[in-house]
Amino acid sequence: LYNLYINYSNARKTGLKIVFSPLDPHSLLWQIGGPAMIPLLKKLPRSMTRWCRLVDMGWSWQSDDDGYRELGLNIILVCTRRNVLFSSDPESILWILQKRKDFIKPEVYESLNIYGRNVDTVNGEEWARHRKLTAPCFNERVSGFVWDESIRQANTMRDHWLSLPAGRLSNLVEDTRIVALHVLSAAGFGVSLDFHKGAREPAQGHSMSHRDALMTVLDNIIPAVIISEMPWAKPLLLGTMKRLSVALSEFRQYMDEMVVQERRNMAKEGGGSKANLISTLIRTSDDAKAEGVNSAVRLTDDEIKGNIFIFNLAGHDTTANTLAYAFAMLALYPEIQDWIMEEITTVLGSESHPEYEKAYPRLKRIQALMYETLRFYGPVPTIPRGVSAPSLPLRISSSSQDNNDPSTLIIPPNTSIQMSLHACHMNPTLYPSPKLFNPSRWIESPSSSSSLDEEVLLPHPLGFQPWSLGPRICPGMKFAQVEFAAVMATVLRKVRVAPASKSEGAGARQAWEEVYGAARDSKLNGPTLSMNRPADLYLRVEER
Numbered sequence: 001l002y003n004l005y006i007n008y009s010n011a012r013k014t015g016l017k018i019v020f021s022p023l024d025p026h027s028l029l030w031q032i033g034g035p036a037m038i039p040l041l042k043k044l045p046r047s048m049t050r051w052c053r054l055v056d057m058g059w060s061w062q063s064d065d066d067g068y069r070e071l072g073l074n075i076i077l078v079c080t081r082r083n084v085l086f087s088s089d090p091e092s093i094l095w096i097l098q099k100r101k102d103f104i105k106p107e108v109y110e111s112l113n114i115y116g117r118n119v120d121t122v123n124g125e126e127w128a129r130h131r132k133l134t135a136p137c138f139n140e141r142v143s144g145f146v147w148d149e150s151i152r153q154a155n156t157m158r159d160h161w162l163s164l165p166a167g168r169l170s171n172l173v174e175d176t177r178i179v180a181l182h183v184l185s186a187a188g189f190g191v192s193l194d195f196h197k198g199a200r201e202p203a204q205g206h207s208m209s210h211r212d213a214l215m216t217v218l219d220n221i222i223p224a225v226i227i228s229e230m231p232w233a234k235p236l237l238l239g240t241m242k243r244l245s246v247a248l249s250e251f252r253q254y255m256d257e258m259v260v261q262e263r264r265n266m267a268k269e270g271g272g273s274k275a276n277l278i279s280t281l282i283r284t285s286d287d288a289k290a291e292g293v294n295s296a297v298r299l300t301d302d303e304i305k306g307n308i309f310i311f312n313l314a315g316h317d318t319t320a321n322t323l324a325y326a327f328a329m330l331a332l333y334p335e336i337q338d339w340i341m342e343e344i345t346t347v348l349g350s351e352s353h354p355e356y357e358k359a360y361p362r363l364k365r366i367q368a369l370m371y372e373t374l375r376f377y378g379p380v381p382t383i384p385r386g387v388s389a390p391s392l393p394l395r396i397s398s399s400s401q402d403n404n405d406p407s408t409l410i411i412p413p414n415t416s417i418q419m420s421l422h423a424c425h426m427n428p429t430l431y432p433s434p435k436l437f438n439p440s441r442w443i444e445s446p447s448s449s450s451s452l453d454e455e456v457l458l459p460h461p462l463g464f465q466p467w468s469l470g471p472r473i474c475p476g477m478k479f480a481q482v483e484f485a486a487v488m489a490t491v492l493r494k495v496r497v498a499p500a501s502k503s504e505g506a507g508a509r510q511a512w513e514e515v516y517g518a519a520r521d522s523k524l525n526g527p528t529l530s531m532n533r534p535a536d537l538y539l540r541v542e543e544r
């Protein structure tokens, strides 16, 4: 009670709306017991469950963060352990994300250093070094490679969809995950996989294939973190956990071998490097070493592996789920599908493998579709931050406080931060009719012209940050955009998607409701927003 009193006194000084929470959202009790408590809490009156509607990421997402509309853009949750400042204020989010030295990645990120420290998990000067040395991995050469590989994978996925009995597609989410994994394997390691077979055979000296090892780790990231932190427990593991432990070591061995092999190739080819991420990282680091740069501005081999792993983790479900949600939305809204198709026909014509440089910049409606999908189903709905010093200032929109006046407040000591990107994306002041799925809101076309080439894709406004903002903005943004555009264009030019029902013979209305319901029934599963019942989402696929 004493802690609660101190935290409450501190919170009051901000003038923000206060919500008391009996549990700290980061406590073990909530992490373990939360999911079981939610159904019971949902039965209680609204006024008693305000705290829980903020703390529970599923509940807050499904209600489009209505807590913010009730209480204001910035809210303080007062708990016994510490206060949590929840923000959906575009001004505050911009302020926080621009000041990487003041607002730092919390310690919990460190658990993702499974294979080595990396750009996603570190702070300060160490982050600046990682960011500088990993930046060349996301150059235009890699984008061209991502484009080609995405078309190759999407061609096979589309042909597979067209071969399904009665065109009933039940594996949309799994299929987009395979495409995203294979694009990452090709771009990350230069390992090109077949959509169907996916190289299931283990390489010599291995008990698992490269793909299976990576997929097993990515699918079970939270248990993988726990196993990595308790190496002594490995001999005691059984069943799925044992397989996961094997996958962790197998993937490490694959990366070790790739680093050795890449160095050999580079030596043989006179230093020429391929357009994949691992060779770019090795080359950038080895060049720095050869130039006599001291170790403070190079990456160690463990850090190279740490970064490659994090690219796979950060780039897999994010891109795959965005594709899956977008296909579901296109099935629900046929008029949007026609609008997208008009662009594909104009840009691609009859070309089955268009050139990246010529086609990609012209696919503006597809980018608009991606933006709108991310506004609704952004894979990163919230971003946490810690503070590097007590009592930092924070800029707030005047409307986010009762007494309109001050535009800066002081964050009380012992406060962590949770930014809700999703609440910001659903703000009616920023997005008129926010619950209307309308990709054309991102396109401006001059009234005098009917040419699609005259259309302009609007820049990201303040309040649109699915890839974050500021110095730590997602480095894989272009990678994901190029992959999304290539997959959408390749599939849709030959295929039309429509909603289907799980039960054969159901009417069109039921099919529509089921697809809509499966997409809306989403929450943070692991680090990424994803559907709770992906197997309930059925689409009908027809050849154009």
Ligand code: HEM
Pocket (backbone or CB within 6 Å): 119, 120, 121, 131, 310, 311, 312, 314, 315, 316, 318, 319, 322, 374, 378, 379, 380, 383, 384, 465, 466, 467, 468, 471, 472, 473, 474, 475, 476, 477, 479, 480
């Ligand atoms: C639609 C796809 C994607 C979305 C929406 C997305 C979103 C984000 C967001 C919001 C962050 C900031 C997280 C934070 O600050 O806590 C981030 C960081 C990051 N993302 Fe992405 N991402 C996507 C795809 C990718 C891809 C394809 C890659 C790599 C191939 C990637 C690699 C990274 C890395 C390495 C970071 C950490 C950067 C740093 O802290 O400096 N992401 N991403």
